[in-house]
Amino acid sequence: MADLRIDFAGIRSPNPFWLASAPPTNSAYQVNKAFEQGWGGAVWKTIGAPVLNVSSRYGGFEYNGEKLVAINNVELISDRPLDTNLKEIREVKSLWPDRAVIVSAMVESDPKAWKDIISQIEDTGADAIELNYGCPHGMSERGMGSAVGQVPEYCSMITSWAAEAASIPVIVKLTPNVTDITKPAEAALSGGADALSLINTINSIIGVDLDDFHLKPNVGGKGSHGGYAGPAVKPIALHMLSSVAGLEGVQRDGIPISGMGGIQTWRDAAEFLLLGATSLQVCTAVMHYGFRLIDDLCDGLSNWLDEKGITSVEEIIGASVPRISSFGDFDLSYKTVARIDPELCIHCNLCYIACDEGAHQCIDLMVDGEKIDPSSYQGATKAIPVVREDDCVGCNLCSLVCPVDSCISMVEVDSGRKAVTWNELTRKRPGVLDWDEMKRYREEVGIKIH
Amino acid sequence: METSRLPLEQLEQKFTEIKPPMSRREASIEATRCLYCYDAPCIAACPTSIDVPTFIKKIATENVTGAAVTILEANLMGATCSRVCPVEELCEGACVLGSDHKPIEIGRLQRYATDHLYQKGIMPFVPAPANGKRVAIVGAGPAGLTCAGELAKLGYEATVFEKSQLPGGLSTYGIVVMREPIQVSLDEVDFIRQLGVEVRTGVEIGSDLQPDDLLRDYDAVFVAAGMGHVPDLDIPGEDLTGVTEALSFIAETKLAERDGLERLASIPIGRTVVVIGAGNTAIDAATIAKRLGSERVVIVYRRGEREMPAYEFEYAFIKNEGVEFRFLSQPIEILGEKGNVTGIRCVAMELTEAGHDGRRASRPLPGSEFVLPCDQVIKAIGQEKHLALYRSFGLELERGYVKVDEQFHTTNPKVFAGGDCIRHTGEAMTVTATEDGKRAAKSIHSWLENADAE
Ligand SMILES: Cc1cc2nc3c(=O)[nH]c(=O)nc-3n(C[C@H](O)[C@H](O)[C@H](O)COP(=O)(O)OP(=O)(O)OC[C@H]3O[C@@H](n4cnc5c(N)ncnc54)[C@H](O)[C@@H]3O)c2cc1C
Ligand SMILES: Cc1cc2nc3c(=O)[nH]c(=O)nc-3n(C[C@H](O)[C@H](O)[C@H](O)COP(=O)(O)O)c2cc1C
Ligand code: SF4
Numbered sequence: 001m002a003d004l005r006i007d008f009a010g011i012r013s014p015n016p017f018w019l020a021s022a023p024p025t026n027s028a029y030q031v032n033k034a035f036e037q038g039w040g041g042a043v044w045k046t047i048g049a050p051v052l053n054v055s056s057r058y059g060g061f062e063y064n065g066e067k068l069v070a071i072n073n074v075e076l077i078s079d080r081p082l083d084t085n086l087k088e089i090r091e092v093k094s095l096w097p098d099r100a101v102i103v104s105a106m107v108e109s110d111p112k113a114w115k116d117i118i119s120q121i122e123d124t125g126a127d128a129i130e131l132n133y134g135c136p137h138g139m140s141e142r143g144m145g146s147a148v149g150q151v152p153e154y155c156s157m158i159t160s161w162a163a164e165a166a167s168i169p170v171i172v173k174l175t176p177n178v179t180d181i182t183k184p185a186e187a188a189l190s191g192g193a194d195a196l197s198l199i200n201t202i203n204s205i206i207g208v209d210l211d212d213f214h215l216k217p218n219v220g221g222k223g224s225h226g227g228y229a230g231p232a233v234k235p236i237a238l239h240m241l242s243s244v245a246g247l248e249g250v251q252r253d254g255i256p257i258s259g260m261g262g263i264q265t266w267r268d269a270a271e272f273l274l275l276g277a278t279s280l281q282v283c284t285a286v287m288h289y290g291f292r293l294i295d296d297l298c299d300g301l302s303n304w305l306d307e308k309g310i311t312s313v314e315e316i317i318g319a320s321v322p323r324i325s326s327f328g329d330f331d332l333s334y335k336t337v338a339r340i341d342p343e344l345c346i347h348c349n350l351c352y353i354a355c356d357e358g359a360h361q362c363i364d365l366m367v368d369g370e371k372i373d374p375s376s377y378q379g380a381t382k383a384i385p386v387v388r389e390d391d392c393v394g395c396n397l398c399s400l401v402c403p404v405d406s407c408i409s410m411v412e413v414d415s416g417r418k419a420v421t422w423n424e425l426t427r428k429r430p431g432v433l434d435w436d437e438m439k440r441y442r443e444e445v446g447i448k449i450h
Numbered sequence: 451m452e453t454s455r456l457p458l459e460q461l462e463q464k465f466t467e468i469k470p471p472m473s474r475r476e477a478s479i480e481a482t483r484c485l486y487c488y489d490a491p492c493i494a495a496c497p498t499s500i501d502v503p504t505f506i507k508k509i510a511t512e513n514v515t516g517a518a519v520t521i522l523e524a525n526l527m528g529a530t531c532s533r534v535c536p537v538e539e540l541c542e543g544a545c546v547l548g549s550d551h552k553p554i555e556i557g558r559l560q561r562y563a564t565d566h567l568y569q570k571g572i573m574p575f576v577p578a579p580a581n582g583k584r585v586a587i588v589g590a591g592p593a594g595l596t597c598a599g600e601l602a603k604l605g606y607e608a609t610v611f612e613k614s615q616l617p618g619g620l621s622t623y624g625i626v627v628m629r630e631p632i633q634v635s636l637d638e639v640d641f642i643r644q645l646g647v648e649v650r651t652g653v654e655i656g657s658d659l660q661p662d663d664l665l666r667d668y669d670a671v672f673v674a675a676g677m678g679h680v681p682d683l684d685i686p687g688e689d690l691t692g693v694t695e696a697l698s699f700i701a702e703t704k705l706a707e708r709d710g711l712e713r714l715a716s717i718p719i720g721r722t723v724v725v726i727g728a729g730n731t732a733i734d735a736a737t738i739a740k741r742l743g744s745e746r747v748v749i750v751y752r753r754g755e756r757e758m759p760a761y762e763f764e765y766a767f768i769k770n771e772g773v774e775f776r777f778l779s780q781p782i783e784i785l786g787e788k789g790n791v792t793g794i795r796c797v798a799m800e801l802t803e804a805g806h807d808g809r810r811a812s813r814p815l816p817g818s819e820f821v822l823p824c825d826q827v828i829k830a831i832g833q834e835k836h837l838a839l840y841r842s843f844g845l846e847l848e849r850g851y852v853k854v855d856e857q858f859h860t861t862n863p864k865v866f867a868g869g870d871c872i873r874h875t876g877e878a879m880t881v882t883a884t885e886d887g888k889r890a891a892k893s894i895h896s897w898l899e900n901a902d903a904e
Contacts, residue, residue, distance in 0.1 A: 066482075265511040289486055295504060300513035307515075405475050 002305035013040035020281035021104035028088035041100025046077035059206030070230035072206035134175035134200025149175035152187035159191025169194040197258035201227025230284035237261025245276025266300030274320035335415035336394035344407035351398035362391035455743025481510035495544035498525035518567035532560035578605035591619020593869025594674035596887030613654035677833035687784030692791030696735040696830035720826025732830035858890035
């Protein structure tokens with residue numbers, strides 16, 4: 001059984017799994033119940049400025065019969081009285097000294113307001129503060145949440161107020177509703193953040209009711225954008241995590257990152273860890289299935305580490321970060337082609353039509369060694385899709401649509417060309433930026449594109 | 451009777467597990483279909499209370515080892531149960547999706563997970579340090595093995611005594627190959643051995659070793675001897691060649707599956723076979739007779755179609771195999787020529803009013819005798835009780851079964867019992883025998899701890 005303990009900016013937790021600041025961490029009742037079931041930590045539902053919530057708050061994205069692939073919400077921060085929250089946080093922390101209890105906060109942009117809330121939070125015995133710069137609705141209109149997270153200068157300024165006032169670690173939670181996540185991340189670090197967490201929810205409209213034309217969720221006949229989260233956002237979260245994890249400041253100072261956005265299984269969790277997250281937060285999956293998810297999150301992660309012969313989860317944190325690169329540094333001579341195993345093929349022809357109409361027309365349907373035209377073929381023998389490897393550009397599409405495991409594999413082949421990246425090529429031979437020179441270059445090295 | 455009625459290739463095809471294993475993708479799609487209900491009815495419907503949604507969720511996340519551990523924590527015979535449990539009546543029958551469209555294939559998913567663990571040879575449990583206490587277990591069937599395994603996990607030295615050459619009880623010898631290949635049962639026994647249990651085969655308690663030896667040398671004894679062979683019919687002609695006892699007949703095919711097709715082909719089988727009885731054993735024996743190449747197999751049962759103890763799905767299966775039924779028919783004599791069976795004389799029966807158990811009994815209709823020509827008769831009318839064994843342990847009985855209290859304690863303070871040998875009411879199933887073994891281990895543990903405390 002691998003060691004799942006982590007140390008996040010000095011905050012210890014028996015496993016990397018924390019509940020994200022959201023409805024599951026609304027009350028002591030819930031957080032106690034979650035800790036009983038084994039959660040390593042919890043980020044309390046954001047406290048701070050007084051709010052009122054609306055009724056009808058969430059919309060669900062159902063995809064092909066799979067419920068809640070994502071959720072969208074127009075909920076604000078906690079609407080429970082501030083002192084009730086503080087009292088319960090204190091109770092929970094004293095009951096669970098070995099768990100990470102972190103308090104998310106959001107107040108108006110005023111140094112005094114931040115100072116006050118931070119001293120109240122520290123008073124509870126909580127392990128850290130998370131600054132919520134993310135809420136994309138309701139709070140942003142009042143100059144809080146993503147209104148701060150989207151402007152690096154505000155981000156830096158408010159972080160510095162908080163960092164000055166706080167003696168416990170300050171975590172800045174970033175909003176994904178920006179074009180370049182590294183800017184607010186760097187601003188938070190320059191303001192003195194001890195750690196970063198991401199992502200908060202993404203601006204979205206979940207859908208429109210086709211019967212009455214109302215937006216979803218429908219708040220008394222009106223709708224608006226809300227925050228999008230859940231399994232469907234994982235690829236976006238992974239990208240943002242990788243951008244931040246690769247930042248020089250993060251690498252140099254060993255800034256811990258709490259990753260979230262679409263984590264539902266231990267496999268998702270492992271990917272976040274590999275891309276540089278030290279702790280992992282979960283919201284939507286718990287809202288869907290309950291705290292019991294923690295069992296498989298820990299068990300699955302631990303079994304996977306055991307199988308890999310890795311004894312501690314800390315060994316894999318950031319293990320894939322060195323592989324993060326960019327297009328300009330990819331080897332243009334690296335070549336893969338698709339290979340179809342005729343034994344495993346079930347003749348759905350999805351690869352054929354995908355390549356023919358959505359890619360590069362390099363799969364033929366063959367019967368007895370003869371290419372057939374599927375629009376006129378009448379024979380009884382089922383056709384076999386065969387890749388013309390010389391024409392295949394190695395885009396992967398056919399293997400992605402194939403419904404049979406390992407029927408289509410992408411195999412590496414020797415392109416016969418010397419390794420070269422786009423950056424190297426354009427440096428050595430800037431002429432290729434013109435078509436004439438590019439054509440000459442292709443002829444020289446033997447690149448044919450039909 | 452004749453051997454080699456069918457070519458070997460046909461036999462091979464007819465004597466392999468009917469339900470195919472799940473591929474990774476199939477398991478993944480099916481597991482994802484599971485709703486992961488909270489407080490799910492399938493858990494309550496499983497006699498061993500396997501946490502079904504949790505193990506299925508683990509398959510969905512490809513934590514298949516974790517899934518198997520979840521299963522085995524509740525049921526050490528999980529691999530056998532996944533194949534032999536009447537899931538339609540248990541977990542799958544309770545699945546909430548059943549009323550909506552189609553229940554989750556819990557049995558096959560369970561098999562996918564447990565097979566994975568045995569194939570990988572993973573031992574996920576770490577037994578507690580030895581506590582110096584010794585428990586003897588009589589019978590290496592599901593009840594005995596489970597009890598021994600659970601005790602070993604708690605730190606006991608558990609020794610199982612088994613009179614047969616192979617351990618596993620009816621999982622090894624009784625459940626037809628088409629439902630459970632013998633290797634599955636033997637792998638399960640190996641797993642129990644790896645927990646530290648000693649399984650001594652070829653040792654019959656009451657002949658090779660006496661009950662008193664066990665009572666003297668061990669701190670407690672768990673009796674899980676199951677049931678015996680099919681009793682005699684007590685009608686003329688029973689000693690003719692061609693009269694076969696169902697359980698030995700089935701056992702032959704189990705061993706043959708292990709030893710090779712030639713041995714399967716060497717089993718003599720009648721052209722027309724009459725099977726007497728209509729319980730699970732009769733159904734299995736009839737299936738095998740048919741699959742070994744018998745041209746006509748007829749099940750003769752003294753009550754009606756609705757009184758038949760076999761499950762609905764078994765009845766449907768066997769009719770599909772081409773087996774015929776003669777309901778309301780009681781055998782009264784087996785006829786023979788030159789020492790070989792040539793037919794069976796029966797009398798037609800009529801149903802009486804429902805008795806206290808709600809089932810209608812039957813009585814002979816005078817003058818209604820008829821003869822069914824056949825060259826083999828297979829007896830499958832229940833199983834004998836190991837009365838001598840129970841008496842030699844000094845155990846009080848209840849309708850011929852060992853009497854136990856809620857803690858599986860017999861009337862002898864040192865002796866506990868479970869499995870088929872205590873099942874005087876209700877269905878005798880592998881899964882209930884397993885649950886008995888698990889609960890008896892807990893009782894033995896707390897009884898010995900209390901004895902220590904005093
Ligand atoms: C033909 C048939 C088909 C069945 N099919 C199914 C099915 O599909 N599904 C299902 O759930 N159940 C089925 N059952 C029932 C199931 O097999 C039993 O309920 C289960 O095996 C009982 O377990 P047990 O451990 O109590 O007894 P058993 O499995 O009978 O094991 C008892 C063991 O004790 C040994 N023993 C007996 N006396 C002594 C002694 N004196 N000394 C040493 N060892 C001794 C025996 O040799 C045997 O190995 C079937 C039963 C039969 C007969
Ligand atoms: C209904 C709902 C309410 C949320 N409320 C808050 C909040 O008060 N403060 C906050 O920092 N994030 C809030 N979030 C965002 C989550 O903490 C988390 O960043 C996001 O949901 C991504 O994780 P997930 O994909 O696991 O849900 C909320 C999310 C949801 C779905
Ligand atoms: S989950 Fe349903 S019952 Fe509970 S608060 Fe929301 S709408 Fe009401």
